[in-house]
Amino acid sequence: MCKIWIFGGTTEGRLLAEYCSREKIEAWVSVASEYGEELLQEELMESGNAGNPDLNHNTKESGQCADKEICFAKKSLKTVQASSVIKVLRGRMDRYQMEEFIRNQGIHLVIDATHPHARLVSEEIQEACGRTGVRLERCLRAEGEQNKARDWIExxxxxxxxxxxxxxxxxxxxxxxxxxxxxxxxxxxxxxxxxxxxxxxxxxxxxxxxxxxxxxxxxxxxxxxxxxxxxxxxxxxxxxxxxxxxxxxxxxxxxxxxxxxxxxxxxxxxRRPEEDGISLEEAMEVLKKADEGNVGELKTHLILAGIGMGQPSQMTGEVLRAIRESDALIGAGRMLESAERALRNDLLISKEGKAENRQESAAAVEKERKCYKAYLPDDVIQIVSEHPEWKQAVILYSGDTGFFSGASRMAERLREAGYPFTVYPGTSCVSYLAARLGTHWEDAAIYSAHGRELSVDRVMKRLCDPEEPAKRAFILMGGKNGAGQFCERLTQAGYGNVQVTVGENLSYPEEQIRSGTAEEMRKLEFADLSLMLMEVTDEIKRGQNEEEKITDGNNTETKNVEKLIYEQKMVSEKMPSDVRVTESYKNDADKLLPHEASVRACPRIMLAAPKSGSGKTLLTCGLLEILRRRGLNPIACKCGPDYIDPMFHRYVLGIPGRNLDSFFLPAESVRKVLVDAVREEQAGIAVLEGVMGYYDGLGGTETSASSWEIAEITDTPAILVLDCKGASLSAAAMASGFLHFRKKSHIAGVILNRVSSMYYERLAAAVEEASGLPVLGYLPESEEYRMESRHLGLFLPGEIDRLRERIGRLADQMEKSIAVERVLEVAGMLPLRIENKEKEKAENESMEAESIAKFPACQEQKVTSRVRIGVARDEAFCFYYQENFRLLEQMGAELVYFSPLRDKKIPDRVDGLLFGGGYPENYARELAKNAAMRESIRRSIAAGMPFLAECGGFLYLHRTLEGSDGKHWEMAGVYPFDAYRTNRLRRFGYVRLLTSSGQEIHGHEFHYWESEDPGTDWEAVKPTGNRSWRCIHEKGGQIGGFPHLYYASCPDFLRKWLDVCAKGSQKKYIN
Known part of the structure; x- marks a missing residue:
């Protein structure tokens, strides 16, 4: 008989239970709460299929379990006999309890009919079924209204x-x-x-x-x-x-x-998470077939088992049990030999403990199973696919599955192939050797030189790190990189006095552990597979020898220096890429400053907050105005993809703001954006404004692309802005919680926003006592400097009455209520004056060349001939990334700006056009009235002129556009369809864009307007990979769609587009 388990608590779950009760199909039904149980009982009673109430019993109250398998290690669940064939299990279960229940009850089929938004529960169910190898079907809820004119924000x-x-x-x-x-x-x-x-x-x-x-x-x-x-x-x-x-x-x-x-x-x-599954009717059909004995074809359940060093005595009980119960063993020859020893060893039987189990265990030892020498994922999958009769096979790995093991790659391939699997850890050689030596390894650096190159310099850099040095290093040796050879390289590099311990044949009778200095150990012979432990003295860490040598393991270079220091590559200890010996220095004044040579020692600070709407932009603008008044030459950067906040920064400072975004760019390139901004503007201080909540990143569940990640990448101290409106002691709890949410939070102070002067002192004392963070001041709420928001964020600077006056009053208030000097102390040293301008110029040129070599993704890639690009830029089209303009100019493009609102035609002799985002809907009437410009654009594009149009620019190229006033206005007419308002957020967030030529460029979407035809030439994929859709129109070099593109995420895309523009530069476009 097929044993069935339904996860209910929903309408679908109750209907499936009612179906089973009516059709006399035995099943367990899980509900989370007493309320869910009541609803299920009502459903069964209404259908005439309810059970006998006298059968109900509470296993916890009675101290017994009707079925002993319902008791778990830390809890027992109530069971209810809801009908003659339905048993209800009430209470929440984690994945481990689900696994235990499946195994103990012998479940064959699981139906997940939980709520569509209960993602975590469904993931737990999927994991439990995958690890136990039972069939799982996801019962999907019927869709709601699906008409095209949905008028809600998703x-x-x-x-x-x-x-x-x-x-x-x-x-x-x-x-x-x-x-x-x-x-x-x-x-x-x-x-x-x-x-x-x-x-x-x-x-x-x-x-x-x-x-x-x-x-x-x-x-x-x-x-x-x-x-x-x-x-x-x-x-x-x-x-x-x-x-x-x-x-x-x-x-x-x-x-x-x-x-x-x-x-x-x-x-x-x-939006409902997209997932695969079956309908309610299909689920009922599955239940019917299962009751008839047709559970369906199940794939072999694979166990990825770490067998430790190989001796049976070092294998865990669950690994031994898996080996015993498997139909096949797969692995390298040495692993198979270890497994066979385990099967022959009496220890296997004695581990079962109870005498009544020994006969069964002995029979399991004698069970016929096949062994296959294979360890590459594709080879393993091929073997398993040829034996569908196997219920379980074990793939063997030496040591622990999480320590330099092929298990992670195998798991990835098994997921792709749809095979259920379970990972069993083993004892790693590191933990074993540490235990044998009576020491610990939580503060150790761990490397593998088994089949891979490992430089001496890399290991020594980690052990001698001036900020967070590792106490010791473990290195797995093997092949040509044996322990003796590595000791020889250590000695040649000048580290012959490093203390070394080598463990060989660990856990075997011939186990041997030897210790000495690298110089003493270099001539000894060691087993092919061994583990080395390295420890350095404080003298080596300080680097106080008069002659020190640092080598990459192949090239040795000796320099006479008085002291060794780290040459940092940018603005802090987070920025270095390698360690090198610098020129000698005689006193502190001669030390290299902690920044790239071309960047003056520049302090920096981030204003972040627990959530949006806390006042980050307001306080950032006020602080920038204060720093500008003091002549400190500040620059501003915005974390994330926002366009509007950098416009406020530019309004205050008169120079472009920058975006620092770790989804758009890798960490080193993010740092380079900050380096370049500091260098180009000769900045005295950099102010970074956070995005959303400080830890809010991709998908709302990760810190990737969050403000915290930018602080981590650039090592920038953060000041937490707390909105205290309607809060008291909770502000202290919030400060403390944010400080301790990450071990290195970078939070260095707090500013209280929207709090009165009368209440400030008491609240500040509470925050400081709870968190230990200094409270640097407060900002009272006032209409004199409040900034209004709308559907895409704040109103633009040019749309706010008397903005200059408002910012002036804001800065005046902040000077009174915020300790600006303490903010500067948090930010770091005051800006340094470099007197030698010629030296500075030479350093700039030198470091620029090095930067280009180091960051090839952002380096200058000039097109074959210079091109002129017309850029639509005015109140209607104002959403541009400064880094996009910079990259265009680096590639040789000349940018010529024009206004679709006021100019009568596009600029003369341009080879391509850029139409950025903005608010064309708010200026639809004015754009429509400028018929001359619309005609100039339409005719030039019809003649073949390349263009890039994003979001608002894309809307402008439509036949008509519905304006904010609700009227439909004639636009440029490049695309023969209309754009309209939806009153809901159509798209929101980051996207990876796959172009028609196979390139990947990163972008961002945020729009309420929609097009009758948004395009299908590219594919947009959410960063988490859970959703994708088609978008973008592309024909030659004419590209238009809703996503905002960040060119530096794929410079080759921009270069190729400019090449198209250059090829047509001799053509007489009609404009």
Whole structure:
């Protein structure tokens, strides 16, 4: 009989349970809560399939389990006999408990019918099924409304929804459930703006009270809710925004959307995760076939097992059990020999412990199994695919599967091939040798020279790091890189007095451990596979020998120096790429400054915050104005892809702002952007403005591309801006939490925003006591310098009345309430004056050449002939990255700016056109009135002129554009279709763009307007890889679409486009 387990708690889960009960199909059904159990019982009773209530029992209260397998190590779950064939298991389970239940109950088939947004639960179920080798089917909820004219804003996660709602104003009616309440509390003034509808359970009500969601802002009711009832809620709360998940028809999604339409409420929808699965009807068919004995074809379950050093005594019990129960063993010859020894060893039987198990274990030892010598993933998969009859096979790895092992690559290939697998760790040689020596290894650097090159310099640099040196280094030796040879290279490099310990044949009877200096050990012979431990003295670390040698292991160079120091490659200890001996120095004044030679010692500071809307841009502008007044020659950089904040920076300073984005560029290139900005502007201090919340990165669940990652990459101290409106001691908790969320948070101080002078001293004392961070001042709330927002962010500088006056008053207030001198102390030393201009010029040229060699992705790649590029730039088209302009000019392009609003035609003798993003919808009437410009553009492009058009620029090239006024205006007419407003966020976030020629360029999307035809020539992929779609029109060098492109992420793309422009430079375009 097939044993079935259904994960329910949803409408689909209850319907599947009712189907099983009706068709007399035995099944376990899991629900998370008592409420879910009640709903299931009601479903069964209504269908006439309920069980005997007298069969219900609470295993925890009785102290026994009706089925002993329901008890787990740390908990027991309530079981309910809901019908003659349905057993209900109530309570939450982790992946390990799921695995245990599957194994103990002998489950053959699992149906995951959990909520579409319960991603973590589904991932746990998938992992448990994969590790146990049982069949899993995902039952998908039926889609809700899918018409083309959907008028809601779609986001991928609750974090994206919170980010968006933080940027707009208005009351929010939230129907996303109690799990998302903490995230909603990140919205500014959430206690006034957010109304939450939740289930009326005691735990949920306590949670709401704890979070401050109480009174009329808390609606605790059990659904389902009709359209009329939803409309009533929206009217009573005066909601301008409805926040919901795309939960399909069963989740009442249709009724919510219809109510919002009727009430004129805008809707933010958390998009349903894209996943593969089957429908409810198909799931019922699977259950029927399974009950008939047809579970379907199951792939072999593979176990990736670390066998330690190879002796059976060093193998774990689960590895020995896997070897015993397997149908086949696969691995290198040495691993197979170790496994066979384990099977012959009496230890295998004794590990079972109980006498009654020994006969079964002995039989398992005698079980016939095949051994295959293979370790490459493709070879292993080929072998396994030829034996579908195998239930389980073990792939053997020496040591631990996570220590210089091929297991990670094997796991990746098995996922691609669809094979379920489990990874069992083993004892690594490092942990074994450390234990034999009675020492520890948590502070050690670990390397492998087995089949790969390892330089002496690399190891010594890590051991002698001036900031965070490793206490010791373990090196796995093998092949030509034996322990004796490495000791010889250490001695040649001048490190003959380094203490070395070598372990050979570890765990075997011939095990041998020898110690001595590198010079003493270099002439000895060691086993082919051995492990070396290196430790250096403080004298070596300080480098106080009069003659020291540093080598790369092949070329040895000796220099007479008085002291050894690190030559850092940029603005801090995070910037170096290699260690070298510098010129000697006699006193501190002669030391090399910690920056690239062409960059004066430049302090830097980041203003970051826990969430959007905290006042980062406001405080950044005020600080920049203060630094400008003091003559400190500041520059500003924005973390992330934002266009608008750098415009404010430019408004204050009069120089372009830069973007530092670690999704667009690798870390070294991000640092180079900062280096170049400091050098080109001769900056005295760099101010970095964070993006969103300090730790918020890709997908809302990673720190990649976050403000913190930029601080980590550039080693910039951060000041945390806390919005204290409506908060008190919680501000102290927030400061402490952010400081300790990462071991190296880079947070060096706090500024309190929107707090009164009367309350500041008490709150500052609480923050300092809780976190240990200095509070550097505060900013009271005032209409005199407040900045308004709209759908794409803040209003532009030119759209804010008396902005110069506002910033002046802001700076005046900050001078009074913020300790600017302490901010400068946090930032680092004050800027240095370089008197020798000729020397500085020579250093600049030298380092520029080195930078070009070091960062080939950003180096100058000039096209064959100089081209003139017309750039549409005015109030309507203002979204450009400064780095894009810089790269264009480096490649030999001359940029000629023109205004589609005011000029009558495109510039003369241009070879290509750039149309950036912006707000053409706000200027649609003015753009339409300039018929001469529209005709000039249309005719030139029709004649073949290349162009790049992004987002707003792409909209301008349409036949018509719906303006912010709701009217449709005639545009350039390059594309024979129309652009229209959707009243919802169509796309939001980073994308990887795969061009028609196979190149990958990174970009960003954020738009409410849509096109009748957004293009299909490129593919856009979310960074997490969970979603993709077609976009972009490309024909020759004529490229248009919604994504904003960051050229330096793929310089070759831009070079090829400029080559197209250059080839047509002799053509007489009609303009």
């Amino acid at each position: 986001v991928d996660s609750i974090q994206e929804a919170v980010s968006f709602l933080s940027s707009v104003s208005g009351v929010i009616f939230a129907t996303t459930g109690s799990k998302e309440l903490e995230a909603l509390c990140q919205i500014p003034d959430y206690q006034k703006r957010v109304y939450a509808r939740v289930l009326p359970t005691s735990n949920v009500l306590k949670k709401c009270e704890k979070l401050g969601i109480t009174g009329s802002h808390l609606i605790a009711m059990q659904g389902p809710f009709s359209t009329e009832m939803n409309t009533l809620f929206l009217r009573q709360t005066k909601a301008e925004w409805l926040l919901t998940k795309d939960s399909g028809r069963a989740g009442g999604f249709q009724e919510k959307v219809e109510a919002a339409r009727e009430n004129g409420t805008r809707v933010v929808v958390i």
